[in-house]
Amino acid sequence: xxxxxxxxxxxxxxxxxxxxxxxxxxxxxxxxxxxxxxxxxxxxxxxxxxxxxxxxxxxxxxxxxxxxxxxxxxxxxxxxxxxxxxxxxxxxxxxxxxxxxxxxxxxxxxxxxxxxxxxxxxxxxxxxxxxxxxxxxxxxxxxxxxxxxxxxxxxxxxxxxxxxxxxxxxxxxxxxxxxxxxx
Amino acid sequence: xxxxxxxxxxxxxxxxxxxxxxxxxxxxxxxxxxxxxxxxxxxxxxxxxxxxxxxxxxxxxxxxxxxxxxxxxxxxxxxxxxxxxxxxxxxxxxxxxxxxxxxxxxxxxxxxxxxxxxxxxxxxxxxxxxxxxxxxxxxxxxxxxxxxxxxxxxxxxxxxxxxxxxxxxxxxxxxxxxxxxxxxxxxxxxxxxxxxxxxxxxxxxxxxxxxxxxxxxxxxxxxxxxxxxxxxxxxxxxxxxxxxxxxxxxxxxxxxxxxxxxxxxxxxxxxxxxxxxxxxxxxxxxxxxxxxxxxxxxxxxxxxxxxxxxxxxxxxxxxxxxxxxxxxxxxxxxxxxxxxxxxx
Numbered sequence: 001x002x003x004x005x006x007x008x009x010x011x012x013x014x015x016x017x018x019x020x021x022x023x024x025x026x027x028x029x030x031x032x033x034x035x036x037x038x039x040x041x042x043x044x045x046x047x048x049x050x051x052x053x054x055x056x057x058x059x060x061x062x063x064x065x066x067x068x069x070x071x072x073x074x075x076x077x078x079x080x081x082x083x084x085x086x087x088x089x090x091x092x093x094x095x096x097x098x099x100x101x102x103x104x105x106x107x108x109x110x111x112x113x114x115x116x117x118x119x120x121x122x123x124x125x126x127x128x129x130x131x132x133x134x135x136x137x138x139x140x141x142x143x144x145x146x147x148x149x150x151x152x153x154x155x156x157x158x159x160x161x162x163x164x165x166x167x168x169x170x171x172x173x174x175x176x177x178x179x180x181x182x183x
Numbered sequence: 184x185x186x187x188x189x190x191x192x193x194x195x196x197x198x199x200x201x202x203x204x205x206x207x208x209x210x211x212x213x214x215x216x217x218x219x220x221x222x223x224x225x226x227x228x229x230x231x232x233x234x235x236x237x238x239x240x241x242x243x244x245x246x247x248x249x250x251x252x253x254x255x256x257x258x259x260x261x262x263x264x265x266x267x268x269x270x271x272x273x274x275x276x277x278x279x280x281x282x283x284x285x286x287x288x289x290x291x292x293x294x295x296x297x298x299x300x301x302x303x304x305x306x307x308x309x310x311x312x313x314x315x316x317x318x319x320x321x322x323x324x325x326x327x328x329x330x331x332x333x334x335x336x337x338x339x340x341x342x343x344x345x346x347x348x349x350x351x352x353x354x355x356x357x358x359x360x361x362x363x364x365x366x367x368x369x370x371x372x373x374x375x376x377x378x379x380x381x382x383x384x385x386x387x388x389x390x391x392x393x394x395x396x397x398x399x400x401x402x403x404x405x406x407x408x409x410x411x412x413x414x415x416x417x418x419x420x421x422x423x424x425x426x427x428x429x430x431x432x433x434x435x436x437x438x439x440x441x442x443x444x445x446x447x448x449x450x451x452x453x454x455x456x457x458x459x460x461x462x463x464x465x466x467x468x469x470x471x472x473x474x475x476x477x478x479x480x481x482x483x484x485x486x487x488x489x490x491x492x493x494x495x496x497x498x499x500x501x502x503x504x505x506x507x508x509x510x511x512x513x514x515x516x517x518x519x520x521x522x523x524x525x526x527x
Contacts (some may be wrong), residue, residue, distance in 0.1 A: 018214055020419045025207045025470040047206075121196060136193040136253045168184045171192070 001027050007095035038133050039126045053078045076148045120171045
């Protein structure tokens with residue numbers, strides 16, 4: 001879908017044509033799914049969060065200024081909502097029980113990703129995964145990430161460097177452990 | 184590890200979570216049913232908040248904003264505070280970097296006078312798709328964010344523990360990780376001085392402790408926990424202390440640090456410093472004494488030291504403090520004095 005078509009859909013939704021929102025969902029559900037799932041690291045939470053995010057986008061779409069950075073705006077809403085859900089979950093008394101993945105989930109995940117990577121990523125926190133996603137995968141400049149994550153550029157640089165160092169350190173340790181087990 | 188290798192690993196891991204998904208029908212169904220659900224939700228939330236919300240009067244200002252005045256009652260049915268809510272429109276976008284002065288100007292614009300300054304305000308910025316607020320009482324300019332406040336239609340929902348006059352104790356998200364109280368106590372008991380340094384503070388009716396906490400990764404994390412007498416709020420923010428008292432004498436505190444709203448102060452000296460009227464003061468402490476950055480709100484005085492630059496995708500520290508650590512401390516102390524002098 002072209003930029004023009006996206007803006008047309010947005011404007012149509014703003015005018016009250018809720019059906020036009022379907023185009024927006026179709027267009028952005030995959031990248032947003034990937035983004036949220038990478039942050040929360042959990043299939044079930046991703047499902048819930050993503051649907052809520054789309055509802056938030058719909059209810060707030062009149063706040064979006066035409067022809068500004070729509071993707072950045074989406075990422076910002078997704079980030080805010082995701083972190084909010086995670087914070088709420090962290091306060092829940094039985095969160096550990098709830099978060100225990102079942103076997104099917106583990107299998108599904110293992111098919112997609114190496115065990116070394118799964119272990120490494122699971123030891124990063126959601127904020128660290130978010131910044132790796134935006135910086136490495138989306139290749140966003142710190143200025144844009146700053147708007148999404150509401151941190152100063154200098155702080156984000158530090159966060160990124162810390163996340164990178166942490167990732168490399170854990171990844172190397174995991175590889176070494178794997179090698180030891182093989183031997 | 185080379186940057187290219189690292190980037191490849193990250194990109195592969197991100198691609199791995201990609202999946203054919205189709206939320207279209209679920210989302211559209213929810214949108215169609217939203218009005219019905221919302222009515223039920225608002226009713227439920229209205230019941231939940233009945234204990235703290237006594238009245239909610241809506242006043243419309245020139246069609247630009249909606250101002251709601253809400254009186255808050257405690258469990259004794261006493262009015263303990265007033266909150267006014269402003270819904271911003273797209274021309275009044277706020278972000279967390281806004282200064283108190285800017286916010287006052289913003290308030291003047293809305294009200295045409297400065298009278299509102301003494302009221303309890305929560306400014307709700309809906310342009311980010313998420314409620315974000317600010318308590319504008321003279322003694323507080325805290326941002327509220329995230330899950331602390333929920334807005335649904337005309338209902339402001341405050342967590343139960345924030346009912347009454349507890350706005351200033353709303354927690355602000357910190358970038359640094361605190362050790363929780365249990366961990367703190369355990370570490371104190373173990374006397375783990377290598378990882379944990381405690382300084383006790385007692386000034387007037389403020390008492391508390393500052394902590395240095397060396398995280399497992401070797402980074403130095405810092406936290407300050409304070410108590411105000413008769414308000415046993417162990418995690419009371421240092422910044423709220425700033426806001427609550429005109430002049431505070433603090434001694435023997437090594438570092439204060441807050442990052443989410445760029446308020447805070449870093450100080451490393453055995454001398455006593457009188458601090459007054461700090462609004463924005465960003466500090467960063469990054470792994471060693473030789474790399475400390477200081478940013479002061481331009482309204483006070485602009486300082487930037489310890490600049491980090493990104494070169495070829497790598498984070499390079501291009502500016503360092505003088506090798507003589509003592510000198511560095513002295514300079515920093517002077518800087519603090521100079522900044523505070525401008526406010527006296």
